[in-house]
Amino acid sequence: MSDxxxxxxxxxxxxxxxGQTVPFYEYKINDTTYIEFDTSRCGPPxxxxxxxxxxxxxxxxxxxxxMINHKSPAGLLPKINQNFDILEGTTVDGKAKLVFSYKExxxxxxxxxxxxxxx
Amino acid sequence: xxxxxxTDMAPPFILVAHYFIAGAIFYAVTAFLLPFYANEVSGYFLxxxxxxxxxxxxxxxxxxxxxxxxxxxxxxxxxIPIFSKDFxxxxxxxxxxxxxxxxxxxxxxxxxxxxxYGAMLMYLSMLxxxxxxxxxxxxxxxxxxxxxxxxVSNIFLTIGVTIGFIIAxxxxxxxxxxxxxxxxxxxATTIFGYVIMTIMGIGMILLPMFSLSHGFxxxxxxxxxxxxxxxxxxxxxxxxxxxxxLKFGGIILSIVAIFLALYxxxxxxxTRIRKxxxxxxxxxxxxxxTLIISFFILLAGVLxxxxxxxxxxxxxxxxxxxxxFVVGHxxxxxxxxxxxxxxxxxxxxxxxxxxxxxxxxxxxxAQFWITLIGLLLATGSIITKISVxxxxxxxxxxxxxxxxxxxxxxxxxYGIEELKNYYEGLENDSN
Numbered sequence: 371m372s373d374x375x376x377x378x379x380x381x382x383x384x385x386x387x388x389g390q391t392v393p394f395y396e397y398k399i400n401d402t403t404y405i406e407f408d409t410s411r412c413g414p415p416x417x418x419x420x421x422x423x424x425x426x427x428x429x430x431x432x433x434x435x436x437m438i439n440h441k442s443p444a445g446l447l448p449k450i451n452q453n454f455d456i457l458e459g460t461t462v463d464g465k466a467k468l469v470f471s472y473k474e475x476x477x478x479x480x481x482x483x484x485x486x487x488x489x
Numbered sequence: 490x491x492x493x494x495x496t497d498m499a500p501p502f503i504l505v506a507h508y509f510i511a512g513a514i515f516y517a518v519t520a521f522l523l524p525f526y527a528n529e530v531s532g533y534f535l536x537x538x539x540x541x542x543x544x545x546x547x548x549x550x551x552x553x554x555x556x557x558x559x560x561x562x563x564x565x566x567x568x569i570p571i572f573s574k575d576f577x578x579x580x581x582x583x584x585x586x587x588x589x590x591x592x593x594x595x596x597x598x599x600x601x602x603x604x605x606y607g608a609m610l611m612y613l614s615m616l617x618x619x620x621x622x623x624x625x626x627x628x629x630x631x632x633x634x635x636x637x638x639x640x641v642s643n644i645f646l647t648i649g650v651t652i653g654f655i656i657a658x659x660x661x662x663x664x665x666x667x668x669x670x671x672x673x674x675x676x677a678t679t680i681f682g683y684v685i686m687t688i689m690g691i692g693m694i695l696l697p698m699f700s701l702s703h704g705f706x707x708x709x710x711x712x713x714x715x716x717x718x719x720x721x722x723x724x725x726x727x728x729x730x731x732x733x734x735l736k737f738g739g740i741i742l743s744i745v746a747i748f749l750a751l752y753x754x755x756x757x758x759x760t761r762i763r764k765x766x767x768x769x770x771x772x773x774x775x776x777x778x779t780l781i782i783s784f785f786i787l788l789a790g791v792l793x794x795x796x797x798x799x800x801x802x803x804x805x806x807x808x809x810x811x812x813x814f815v816v817g818h819x820x821x822x823x824x825x826x827x828x829x830x831x832x833x834x835x836x837x838x839x840x841x842x843x844x845x846x847x848x849x850x851x852x853x854x855a856q857f858w859i860t861l862i863g864l865l866l867a868t869g870s871i872i873t874k875i876s877v878x879x880x881x882x883x884x885x886x887x888x889x890x891x892x893x894x895x896x897x898x899x900x901x902x903y904g905i906e907e908l909k910n911y912y913e914g915l916e917n918d919s920n
Contacts, residue, residue: 388840391843411762411763412701413698413699413763414698415825415828419836
């Protein structure tokens with residue numbers, strides 16, 4: 371099953387991250403831990419802020435972040451696509467769904483302090 | 490069309506803040522001058538004192554704020570930096586000086602001699618602005634409907650301010666007899682060609698951004714773009730050649746274009762994800778409602794040739810549509826820019842505020858209702874010609890402007906003390 375087809379499980383637990391503005395949920399499928407959040411009702415800068423906090427939690431290839439947003443976060447992707455593998459798709463109700471995962475040797479180098487958005 | 494308001498190519502925040510702060514001050518000054526014009530609302534609407542007040546408002550508040558917003562938005566839209574930031578600072582100071590001299594010269598007969606100098610200063614400042622925009626366009630890589638609107642609106646601005654400068658010189662030196670024709674062309678090119686076309690264009694960026702709308706069709710605004718250009722050109726030709734049919738056709742086409750743009754805004758609003766009616770959404774609804782009302786008033790004026798309708802049209806358009814649209818966006822754009830400058834490096838290190846935290850929502854809400862009540866009273870007084878109601882209404886509108894200024898101050902100083910303590914703490918830790 372592709373990561374884009376993963377949906378939040380019933381036993382997902384809410385986790386707290388300093389600075390988040392929407393709930394973050396954590397759940398496990400097989401050996402992979404997924405951290406999921408939904409900013410589809412948030413205006414800028416909230417999607418980018420939450421995404422930067424969430425991808426900061428990706429420390430190994432067994433942790434992935436799922437972001438649901440009202441559109442593809444055009445300003446965010448160029449900032450972090452060097453450091454994380456990113457899958458893009460849509461949910462059944464037409465929202466953007468992104469899966470961020472660990473990139474060997476690159477994710478540790480991500481500068482997550484630069485939160486300005488471009489274009 | 491979905492874009493973000495902040496970009497690394499944008500000018501420093503302080504530049505945009507210059508324009509927004511000056512705009513808010515001119516807004517308040519105009520509002521508190523309005524009650525003194527109570528006896529003029531029943532008179533001839535093209536008097537020099539009304540022209541002075543209208544220029545103070547339109548140049549000082551509406552265009553000042555638009556110029557500031559354009560310096561932020563043009564790099565976002567065109568995805569290239571503005572040609573010269575220095576030009577923008579020079580323009581600002583020349584523009585402020587020009588407005589003060591020009592409006593004083595119009596308002597006070599004893600100061601008529603400074604009117605041409607004020608007009609020249611203002612004219613040059615606007616030429617600097619359009620030159621800055623045109624030179625920025627030299628490097629454009631991608632054309633979209635917003636880029637087209639901005640370019641054409643600046644061409645109309647160039648024509649409009651040139652006509653305005655000729656009118657100002659004509660007022661003093663009297664070399665051209667058809668001043669009314671010039672005034673009509675000046676209004677058409679600056680208000681409709683520049684301000685309204687700019688709002689139509691940047692509305693396609695700002696409205697989807699703040700209402701979280703996407704997936705809407707743009708056919709309506711694309712037709713509106715060409716329709717308003719044809720309408721304005723017909724109106725200008727009809728006025729210059731004194732062909733009333735051409736003029737009337739131009740007016741009709743321009744109104745059609747504005748209603749097409751309104752339909753586009755409706756499409757954007759109908760696909761919005763964020764449904765709550767916050768202070769921004771209320772301001773947008775009020776602005777579009779007053780725009781629709783003002784054009785029915787204009788149509789009544791054209792059909793009946795009654796000057797009261799023209800005065801009413803100008804009042805509802807300027808103090809209704811422009812005020813609600815501009816103030817609503819100040820409440821969104823200013824916190825956005827302050828946030829990016831002040832808080833974006835601190836995400837994950839500190840609990841950062843969200844944009845709505847950086848506006849005093851109750852004050853913004855109160856300001857909206859106060860302004861609306863004041864506007865309704867003042868508009869009613871123009872119809873009934875009861876000057877005391879005009880005074881009460883405009884004083885109420887004035888109170889609204891003070892609340893806008895309070896909220897701008899609230900945003901500008903938001904979190905300064907807390908951040909100062911944070912950075913001092915970091916410095917102490919590193920020592």
